[in-house]
Amino acid sequence: MNTYVLTLSCQDKPGIVHAVSGFLLEHGGNIEEAAQYNDHDTGLFFMRVQFVCLSLGQQELRQAVGQFVQAHAMDWSLHALDARLPTVIMVSQQGHCLNDLLFRWKSGLLPIDIRAIISNHRDFYQLAASYNIPFHHLPVTAATKAQVEARQLEIIEQERADLVVLARYMQVLSNEMCAKLAGKAINIHHSFLPSFKGAKPYYQAHQRGVKLIGATAHYVTADLDEGPIIEQDVARVDHSMTVDDLTGIGRDTESQVLARAVKWHSEHRVLLNGHRTVVFR
Template sequence: MAGAAREYVLTLDCAEGPGIVYAVSGFLAERGCDIVDIKQFGDRRGGHFYMRVHFEGPDGGAAEAGTAEGAAGAPAADDAVGRLRAEFEAVAARFGMEWALRPAAERTRVLVMVSKFGHCLNDLLFRARIGELPIEIVAVVSNHEDHRGLVEWHGIPYHCIPVTRETKPEAEAKLLSLVESTGAELVVLARYMQVLSDALATRMSGRVINIHHSFLPSFKGAKPYHQAWERGVKTVGATAHYVNAELDEGPIIAQQVIEVDHTHSPEDLVAVGRDAECKALSNAVRWHCEGRVILNGNRTVVLR
């Protein structure tokens, strides 16, 4: 992205009221910032306001990424974003905002989890490798050895952590240790076929995205394509959602559907559903990492 090292993304939500857009745009204008893109949503039913602003810093903004100092003594990137955050505190406090501000070029550190089905994993690895997703995959965790060769070919550490009913607490402790040691900001369950414990789901609320191979809230749990076939559906889908303590009940981020008909067997539905799963998951990961998704109770606001 041209100039990405000097561009930033601000996301916020707060109680709805007058003057929010004016205050945010005024803050940026006073500092010579240029708004590249702005999305907002006022939830009149819930009385809440959501905003995402992509903007360019003043006079070219921060130094080029990876350097301590820019041309003519321009401030380093960390200093520039730190200063903006410090100065925005007063605006945020005035409106009681929940907010985040980060460089637009910053890649989110992601830990991917997978079991035996590798299509979503392969899709994420490819999209990350070509720069289509703003992520750095720092590790892949699986309860099987099936995908070690693929992952290590990409130069990414692969960790096999088998899970049984008896070893689940130990396995989750190892997972949390990996999250901490790799600095992972997001965990993606790319067809990881183990249910996370309530304690782990609660601890990592808003930081775990799962792909479920059905158009939720229909056909939860195991073998959803077989459930769909038994009901004679004419559309199958996939749902990417945040994980919470209830199975397949977390806030939905993205969904994809594909038309089918009576000639499709359950195995055919599994095959055609793979594309929907990959697309829904990659969209959810991209939108989360670009700061486009804001939680709203058990729903999400996606500012695209």
């Protein structure tokens, strides 16, 4: 089946849904799933449509959509539903999120194509080999950071990756790299942002005696741990738990939150809305 996902955003005005559905009908499209959101604060309209089109090939359809959205001043993207998103994963020494993503990918639960793993440590080269995925060990120091990031971008470009997942990659990316990966790099932060930013949120949470800990998946920006949030979740804890207890519980939450964010992004369910996101689940 020639099934596609069309996402779009524009200034809100009457008749947009009618125009989109009419365009698809005119070009032999049959809508299978549709969702929309009107942001009254910004006056923007967002829409995701999944449809089957048998009358046009993908290139012809793309040209037709391009002409349609130009007339309506829309930002848009069109993807074949069965196209798996080329992905590169970056990781340091905490492997729970990496292991979870690899298992879900191998099980067919994530519509991604993992093409490489990049790490500043060698801990997971055997795990990568067990999945037959190229592993790139690129140690980072303050003196080599620029050269390493250049090599990382080279790998990402060589693999034609449309998604970069920071699965507990414990290095702060430069402003330049954040700009080049804008909108296609997802980070998992082991805290319920905006609380407890930085490198040791579980220690901060333990010191404050919190009763809930959480995890946040967000797009990477130059502002540390402040990118648009895609997904969050929490787990209940109590005063009797140690930092190690919080860390163990938190790892499960991190893995689940990151997997959901990767899934929704790769299914083109996440649209950027300034510093926020619209997520059509």
